Amino acid sequence: MNLILIAVISLGAIALVLAAILYVASKKFAVYEDPRIAQVGEVLPQANCGGCGYPGCSGFADACVKAGSLDGKFCPVGGQPVMAKVADILGLAAGEAEPMVAVVRCNGTCSNRPRINQYDGAKSCAIAASLYGGETGCSYGCLGCGDCVAACRFDAIHMNPETGIPEVDEAKCTACGACVKACPKAIIEIRPQGKKSRRVYVSCVNKDKGAVARKACTVSCIGCGKCVKTCPFEAITLENNLAYIDPNKCKSCRKCVEVCPQNAIVELNFPPRKPKTEEAPDAPKETAAPKAPAEAPKVTE
Amino acid sequence: MLKTFSIGGVHPHENKLSAHQPIITAEVPAKAVILLGQHIGAPAKPIVAKGDVVKVGTKIAEPAGFVSAAIHSSVSGKVSKIDTIVDASGYAKPAIFIDVEGDEWEETIDRSTTLVKECNLSAEEIVKKIADAGIVGLGGACFPTQVKLCPPPSFKAECVIINAVECEPYLTADHQLMLEHAEEIMVGVSILMKAVKVNKAFIGIENNKPDAIELMTKVAVNYAGIEIVPLKVKYPQGGEKQLIDAITKRQVASGALPISTGAVVQNVGTAFAVYEAVQKNKPLFERVVTVTGKSVAKPSNFLARIGTPMKQLIDACGGLPEDTGKVIGGGPMMGKALVNTEVPTAKGSSGILIMNRKEAKRGEAQTCIRCAKCVSACPMGLEPYLLGALSENGDFERMEKERIMDCIECGSCQFTCPANRPLLDYCRLGKGKVGGMIRARQAKK
Numbered sequence: 133m134n135l136i137l138i139a140v141i142s143l144g145a146i147a148l149v150l151a152a153i154l155y156v157a158s159k160k161f162a163v164y165e166d167p168r169i170a171q172v173g174e175v176l177p178q179a180n181c182g183g184c185g186y187p188g189c190s191g192f193a194d195a196c197v198k199a200g201s202l203d204g205k206f207c208p209v210g211g212q213p214v215m216a217k218v219a220d221i222l223g224l225a226a227g228e229a230e231p232m233v234a235v236v237r238c239n240g241t242c243s244n245r246p247r248i249n250q251y252d253g254a255k256s257c258a259i260a261a262s263l264y265g266g267e268t269g270c271s272y273g274c275l276g277c278g279d280c281v282a283a284c285r286f287d288a289i290h291m292n293p294e295t296g297i298p299e300v301d302e303a304k305c306t307a308c309g310a311c312v313k314a315c316p317k318a319i320i321e322i323r324p325q326g327k328k329s330r331r332v333y334v335s336c337v338n339k340d341k342g343a344v345a346r347k348a349c350t351v352s353c354i355g356c357g358k359c360v361k362t363c364p365f366e367a368i369t370l371e372n373n374l375a376y377i378d379p380n381k382c383k384s385c386r387k388c389v390e391v392c393p394q395n396a397i398v399e400l401n402f403p404p405r406k407p408k409t410e411e412a413p414d415a416p417k418e419t420a421a422p423k424a425p426a427e428a429p430k431v432t433e
Numbered sequence: 434m435l436k437t438f439s440i441g442g443v444h445p446h447e448n449k450l451s452a453h454q455p456i457i458t459a460e461v462p463a464k465a466v467i468l469l470g471q472h473i474g475a476p477a478k479p480i481v482a483k484g485d486v487v488k489v490g491t492k493i494a495e496p497a498g499f500v501s502a503a504i505h506s507s508v509s510g511k512v513s514k515i516d517t518i519v520d521a522s523g524y525a526k527p528a529i530f531i532d533v534e535g536d537e538w539e540e541t542i543d544r545s546t547t548l549v550k551e552c553n554l555s556a557e558e559i560v561k562k563i564a565d566a567g568i569v570g571l572g573g574a575c576f577p578t579q580v581k582l583c584p585p586p587s588f589k590a591e592c593v594i595i596n597a598v599e600c601e602p603y604l605t606a607d608h609q610l611m612l613e614h615a616e617e618i619m620v621g622v623s624i625l626m627k628a629v630k631v632n633k634a635f636i637g638i639e640n641n642k643p644d645a646i647e648l649m650t651k652v653a654v655n656y657a658g659i660e661i662v663p664l665k666v667k668y669p670q671g672g673e674k675q676l677i678d679a680i681t682k683r684q685v686a687s688g689a690l691p692i693s694t695g696a697v698v699q700n701v702g703t704a705f706a707v708y709e710a711v712q713k714n715k716p717l718f719e720r721v722v723t724v725t726g727k728s729v730a731k732p733s734n735f736l737a738r739i740g741t742p743m744k745q746l747i748d749a750c751g752g753l754p755e756d757t758g759k760v761i762g763g764g765p766m767m768g769k770a771l772v773n774t775e776v777p778t779a780k781g782s783s784g785i786l787i788m789n790r791k792e793a794k795r796g797e798a799q800t801c802i803r804c805a806k807c808v809s810a811c812p813m814g815l816e817p818y819l820l821g822a823l824s825e826n827g828d829f830e831r832m833e834k835e836r837i838m839d840c841i842e843c844g845s846c847q848f849t850c851p852a853n854r855p856l857l858d859y860c861r862l863g864k865g866k867v868g869g870m871i872r873a874r875q876a877k878k
Contacts, residue, residue, distance in 0.1 A: 249523075249772050252795050256825075256854035262862045264772060265523025340525065 164177035183308025232307035240273040241295035261316035271346030359388035437665035441812035465740035474500030490539035503567035507718035507738035550849035566710030571702035591695030601764025606721040669843035726787030728754035747756035758793025779859030796853035817846035824859035
């Protein structure tokens with residue numbers, strides 16, 4: 133009995149002494165932290181995706197409070213509502229940013245881009261790209277192993293099993309850019325969402341000369357420049373046999389889509405056109421590959 | 434006890450199907466495509482234009498930088514274009530296309546078979562001649578030979594080591610070259626010794642080539658300072674650092690150059706090319722290529738002009754078998770699958786291996802079972818299971834600390850892994866990323 137008593141008293145005494153030391157230390161060495169950082173942190177979505185350019189949500193909250201201005205600071209996950217709350221807490225004007233979305237700039241489905249060999253290494257685009265140019269004649273296009281799908285923390289990008297090309301779910305995409313970093317072929321681009329989510333972009337990154345590109349893929353950009361000449365707003369530039377549509381200049385008139393001989397320019401979320409044949413109308417939904425005739429994929433043995 | 438390197442190593446089946454097949458001179462192709470980047474370092478700069486007439490041995494491209502090598506035409510004819518071609522890895526690379534007409538050689542090349550033993554050139558003259566001939570390491574890494582022969586002044590060469598190990602399964606090009614050209618190789622080795630100013634050379638040959646060891650030992654008696662070292666069969670003994678370890682018992686420190694041990698390592702094929710370049714004025718435009726595989730009708734060793742389409746060599750030994758799963762450029766351990774068989778041979782093409790479907794099939798990768806077989810197999814003393822996991826998770830900073838840059842990409846880890854983990858692929862990826870990080874850091878300084 134005595135033994136237990138001694139143990140309890142001595143341990144209790146030690147605990148008291150240590151607690152006192154800790155108390156003194158916590159008062160003496162306390163670091164003042166702006167309480168607003170915690171407040172801002174609370175309204176952020178805590179996705180820690182890094183899409184804002186800061187290491188996680190706490191880093192972003194810290195930066196917002198310390199910077200004294202919200203210019204150029206935007207939370208892609210929370211969007212404008214969250215930025216408004218942050219602005220309220222800090223008493224600042226919310227940073228304006230256009231809503232963005234990821235687009236996959238490759239339409240090299242199995243039917244558009246025949247497979248000339250077969251990759252059976254580790255299922256990773258990064259590894260495949262470090263080994264060789266890919267299963268098709270186009271060494272620029274999508275490898276289809278799904279590194280972007282694995283990188284997305286919002287379940288917004290999925291591999292279409294029929295086309296073998298990833299598709300972006302606009303409703304879920306926050307434009308954090310994780311897929312852009314994961315893609316070794318630099319196919320994915322973050323573009324402004326556009327009015328009513330309507331977008332026009334060149335769905336190809338092939339820089340080969342026209343004849344080579346055409347041989348490798350039926351919907352590759354061949355650098356013919358027809359779109360550049362047609363565009364009334366000078367929104368299209370041609371570099372290294374590849375056209376690029378500047379989203380800031382594009383007025384979505386879709387004249388380039390009509391003239392492109394390769395169907396390499398994709399229009400998304402537009403109402404169906406009237407005079408075209410039944411095969412052409414674009415799916416008004418969020419498919420990233422509306423131009424491809426949905427044929428059964430040709431699987432090479 | 435036979436010598437071998439001290440840590441790691443594996444024993445794949447040797448499968449030397451084409452052993453003792455005499456070297457056949459392959460037919461000159463109708464169209465030769467000569468790649469401009471056939472070596473480590475900057476691709477060569479073409480010095481011919483469309484329409485130019487070239488002879489066999491005409492220099493067609495100049496080295497572009499210190500680590501680069503000249504390139505010579507392997508055929509005579511007219512340059513049809515300078516354009517890109519899809520190389521073995523599926524990427525477009527610049528190349529010179531030549532339409533072949535006849536077989537006219539440069540007059541300076543001595544085409545006789547007489548052995549020229551005497552060499553009265555100085556070390557500098559020899560190195561210059563080797564550089565002019567565009568010789569690169571023929572073991573596969575293709576490092577420009579003249580660069581290797583001029584080590585930084587802080588190091589002193591003590592001996593030359595000739596790599597005649599040929600530890601890759603299936604390949605027999607070096608073996609057959611030794612059997613047919615032992616004397617020439619010895620002269621080549623003497624020239625290399627003179628070039629680096631040493632009087633000792635070791636030729637390391639694995640014990641699975643007893644006839645080559647016997648013949649070379651007999652021939653070496655007449656050449657001062659050359660010693661044949663029979664080695665225990667173990668892969669990857671042909672690795673530069675492993676060979677130095679096996680022969681001199683000195684280890685190359687992490688990050689150090691092999692010359693820090695005083696050894697200059699050259700491939701036996703390179704020694705032969707050096708002989709031809711210095712004594713016969715013949716630049717490097719042809720080499721011995723083994724074409725082999727279990728389903729191949731007639732596995733053979735060819736002396737093929739550089740720029741010959743691989744398909745032509747495959748056809749010459751009976752064509753592509755029906756059950757082909759993969760065609761590999763090089764050996765089964767370090768070689769890479771070809772994207773198509775039209776790709777031309779280059780200076781580093783030591784072999785073409787045709788694997789049938791069953792052999793080529795990769796097993797499905799499973800979770801690491803922590804058996805540590807890869808750790809015991811790694812000849813560089815790394816921990817491949819850890820490197821693989823780090824690469825998979827993108828922790829490249831940690832990979833650098835775990836000495837990924839020491840990896841020689843021999844593939845021993847992947848070979849031993851019972852869970853079929855693609856360890857080599859992960860290591861290669863990590864090595865690429867870490868290499869980029871290091872270069873970026875140096876560029877900042």
